Amino acid sequence: MRLRAVRISRSPLLPLFLLISTALALWPAAPSTARPASCEPSVPYESGTDGYHTFRIPAALQVPDGPLLAFAEGRRDSAADDGDIDLVLRRSLDGGCTWQPLHVVADAGEDTVGNPAPVIDPDSGDVVLVTCRTIGGATKRQVVAGAVAGSVRRVYVQRSTDDGLSWSPQRDITASVKAADWRWYAVGPGHAVALRHGPHRGRLLVPANHSAGPTARSGAHSIVSDDGGLTWRVGYLSPGGDEPLALNESTLTELPDGRVYINSRDHDRTTEGSRADAYSADGGLSLSVPFRPQPMIEGPVVQGSVLQVRGLTGDEPLLYSGPSDPGERFRMRVRASGDGGLSWRPVWTVSEDRAGYSDLVQTGGGTVGLLYETGQRTYHDTIRFTRLPWVWRLLPELTVSQGEVSGSAR
Structure with a gap:
């Protein structure tokens, strides 16, 4: 049976129950775990609190049968990408409704620590966290331009054996994942993945980027670990010599x-x-299809997040989150693909406000959450967490826009 697209007006004459009843009539009942108790969208980070000028660069991770982790950069003195920046964490024990106090995961004095890329090691259950650090007070501009040695930009790994309550010291893995002629280097930001299928099951895979060469052009690569984060190496590498794209994040x-x-x-x-x-x-070691433009995802130049939803019907969509205004960081939107990323369509406009970086996370069953930068004054006034309305499961026929689902349904 072909489902007809459903659009619900902002008018109070068409209340929320019409949307939900339509969805229920057209779709098989989902497991009870896919419908969490309702809670309002929450704000784990508000700039100007806890001794930090600004919080930016969110990364989310759900510990199996444990807390939801929300990582961020705590920028001490300004909103700038350089300077005294710590890596901070808040934990939620109720799926993102409320949050425990802020915890500092890594502090390098006045240097920059950031770009959180967390992942669960499936063998040990530990949280493995890959980050970057700029040492010696250097700035990104200096590193990219070659005004300082590229070696000041470094890569580290930490782990937690108690669901984020405590962390090992940062361990430097730069020598195994950064070529000698690379200048700038960054992982993520946003969650990494542990592979679940085939001969590479259990592999930890982290997206990253680098700059090199006379033009310091940005290129994408991955780093991989096949022993739970103990050792690392570089996987796929792009661009090639004729690559027209400047790839990062x-x-x-x-x-x-x-x-x-x-x-x-x-x-x-x-x-x-x-x-x-x-x-x-091949599990992130090489590219079987090279990078090519994806014009179906419209938005400004900004970081985004992808998530393959799992565990409902076996035919779940691939999701993408990012601002959707073509020129500015406004209007956070979630898009979905039913064909593995070949085509995309919008399914939920989260907010019309300013919006920046984001990270999608599956918190249990069919529940998907979004941790994202947003605000009315700047796009990083806060880092907000919200749940996606479950009606996106009706893809590809149902499109939900801002105002069509009340805040209590998020």
């Missing part, structure tokens, strides 16, 4: 068929749109 996920889907920001917007995507068929 990638996000990736494992598709149901075992392929890895990678979606990247085209920093220089050198081709149509600001996003590009690629595929890997």
Whole structure:
């Protein structure tokens, strides 16, 4: 049976129950775990609190049968990308409704620590966290321009054996994952993945980017670990010599068929749109389909997040989150793909406010959450957490827009 697209007006004459009853009539009942107790969207981070000028760069991770973790950069003195920046964490024991007090995961004095990329090691159950640090007070501009040695930009890994309550010291893995001629380097930001299928099951896969060469052009790569985060090496590498894209801040996920889907920001917007995507068929070690522009995801030059939803019907969609205004960081929107990233359509406009970086997370059953930067004054006034309305399961026929689902249904 073909389902007809449903659009619900903002008018109070068409209340929320009409949307929900339509969805229930057209879709099989979902497991009870997919329908969490309602709670309002929450704000784990508000700039100007806890001794920090600004919080930015969210990353979310659900510990199986444990807390929801919300990572961020705590910027001490300004909103700038450089300077005294700590890596901070808040935990939620109720699926993102409320949050425990802020905890500092990594503090390098006046240096910059950031770009959180967390993942669960499936063998040990530990939380593995990959981050970057800029040492010696250097700035990104200096590193990219070659005014300081590229070695000041470094890569670290930490782990927690108690669901984020405590953390090991940062361990430097730069020598194994950064080529000698690379200058700038960043992982994520946003969640990494542990592969679930095929011969590479259990592999930890982290998206990353680097700059190199006379033009310091940005390129995408991955780093992989096959021993639970103890040792690391570089996986796929792009661009090639004729690559027109300037790729950074990638996000990736494992598709149901075992392929890895990678979606990247085209920093220089050198081709149509600001996003590009690629595929890997060998667990992130190489690209089976190279990066090419993805014009169906419209938005400004900004980080985004992808998530392959799992565990409902076996035919769940691939989701993407990011601001949708073509030129500015406004209007956070979630898009969905039913064909593994070949095509996309909008399914929920989260807010019309200013919006920046984001991270999608599946918190249990069919529940999907979004941790994202937003505000009315700036796009980083707060980092907000909200749940997606469950009616997105009606894809590809149902589109839900801002105002069509009340805040209590988020």
